[in-house]
Amino acid sequence: MWGVPVTLLRAAFVLLAAGLATASAQAAQVKGLRVWASPDSTRAVFDVSGPLEYKLFELANPDRIVLDIKNTSLDPGVIAPAAKGLLGTVRLGKQGKSDLRVVFDLPQGVRPKSFLLPPADKFGHxxxxxxxPKANKATREVVKTVEDVVPADGRKVIVAIDAGHGGDDPGAIGASGTHEKTITLNVARELARMVDAQPGMKAFLVRDGDYFIQLENRYKKAREAKADLFVSIHADACPGACGARGASVWVLSPRGATSEAARWLAAKENASDLVGGVSLDDKDNTLAAVLLDLSQGATMEASAAIAQIVLKALGKIGPTHRGHVEKANFVVLRSPDVPSILVETAFITNPAEEKRLTDPEHRAKLAAAVVDGIKTYFTQTPPPGTWFAANTSGRRGRSEHVVVRGETLSGIAMRHGVSLSALREANRLSGDGGVRVGDVLDIPPQG
Known part of the structure; x- marks a missing residue:
């Protein structure tokens, strides 16, 4: 020992200290545990101090899930949450000398899914x-008559209303601490109430509580509900004191449609994936691509028309952020056969607009404007077999077109298979007269 040079001893001590520091840095701590329950799933979120290793396994009789987190401790302030959704009792304790064990007692069998999230916004690891829930045995459906499915005066159009964010995702946060997820849910509920009060319309709330739904699942729920329209409600944000204000309406960009088309074609062997009521699983790639392209084209056209009308209605109650419908690659707008729009109700980061968004009276005005736009669209373009098709006075045997951004009169005439002169005559347009976005044109009979 005494023969070892002092420089080597010092180097050994430095290496030992570095090794201890590395081991200490690798140790993690659970700083919080939150549980959110939705009608379809339950989510448990652990806030941790850094990256970690874990193992998750299931046990039966009784049903439970065990989570072992390696080299991790529990912050003294963390307590086990109460039973909620698919979670019963939650037990927290040590496993060995340095590991943490969490046992989830379950009221029924479940399918678990786990993943780690890196720091984002105000969240850490x-x-x-x-x-x-595990799939239950299929239940026998009650046999319905044609009259039950399609009433004599036509079925109601279904409007799927999606309250953005939710649960562990608060969305944008206003200067006074208002969460976007709270505003969107309040507006969505008011919108649903007003939709249900309209003859010929029925609302479907995608989210009706404080929980998160994966983005793709939102429009999938609308498709499962056989919605005629999908409306996603949000509140915009602008970093810093930029002063941005006003509502805006968005539709899917062509890039987003291309991405979704590729996904659908790659998964077309799934017989349950129907587009426009047609299965793609028995079609060759070329035919499936053509069918999907036709469906998406019609859907995006309808989305643009609805968005323009809704934006115009919102402009009557306050300023809009821009004077035209905007486009973006939003995942929630990617349904290939349900017209979809996203409404940014206002800028929650603008203190004046945040205050208005927390006012129930103003939210009611917002909802009323959106409903007015939706009703106008379905009155002008009633889906076949619906109440609007059967009851809209003077519309039978008549076709209309709502002008959207970028369209020309000659292009509209060509699309509907009528001559330009006949289209001008039907709408009393002069030879040099053009059309404006939002104009409603009568389409004369072909031939």
Missing amino acids: RLVIDLF
């Missing part, structure tokens, strides 16, 4: 455990 997170470990997420999603629980989904």
Whole structure:
């Protein structure tokens, strides 16, 4: 020992200290545990101090899930949450000398899914455990008559209303601490109430509580509900004191449509994936691509028309952020056969607009404007077999077209298979007269 040079001893001590520091840095701590329950799943979110290693496994009789987190401790302030959704009792304790064990007692069998999330916005590292109910045996459906499915005066159009964000995702946060997820849910509920009060219309709330739904699942729920329209409600944000204000309406960009088309064609062997009521699983690639392109084209056209009318209605109650419908690659707008729009109700980061968004009276005005736009569209373009088709006075045997951004009179005539002169005559347009966005044109009979 005494023969070892002092420089080597010092180097050994430095290496030992570095090794201890590395081991200490690798140790993690659970700083919080939150549980959110939705009608379809339950999510447990662990806030942790850094990256970690974990193992998740299931046990039966009784049903439970065990989570072992390696080299991790529990912050003294963390307590086990109460039973909620698919979660029963949650037990927290040590496993060995340095590991943490969490046991989830379950009221029924579940399908678990887990993943780690890196820091984002105001959140640090997170470990997420999603629980989904195991498929139950198919129940026998009640036989319905044609009259039950399609009433004599036509079925109601279904409007799927999506309250953005939710649960562990608060969305944008206003200067006074208002969460976007709270505003969107309040507006969505008011919008649903007003839709249900309209003859010929029925609302479907995609989210009706404080929980998160994956973005793709939002428009999938609308498709499962056989919605005629999907409306996603949000509140815009602008970093810093930029002073931006006003509502805006968005539709899917062509890039987003291309991405979704590629996904659908790659998964077309799934017989349950129907586009426009047609299965793609028995079609060759070329035919499937053509069918999908036709459906998406019609859907995007309808989306643009609805968005323009809704934007115009919103402009009557306050300023709009821009004077035209905007386009973006929003995942929630990617349904290939349900017209979809996203409404940014206002800028929650603008203190004046945040105050208005927290006012129930103003939210009612917002909802009324959106409903007015939706009703106008379905009155002008009633889907076949609906109440609007059967009851809209003077519309039978008549076709109309709502002008959207970028369209020309000659292009509209060509699309509907009528001559330009006949289109001008039907709408009393002069030879040099053009059309404006939002104009409603009568389409004369072909031939």
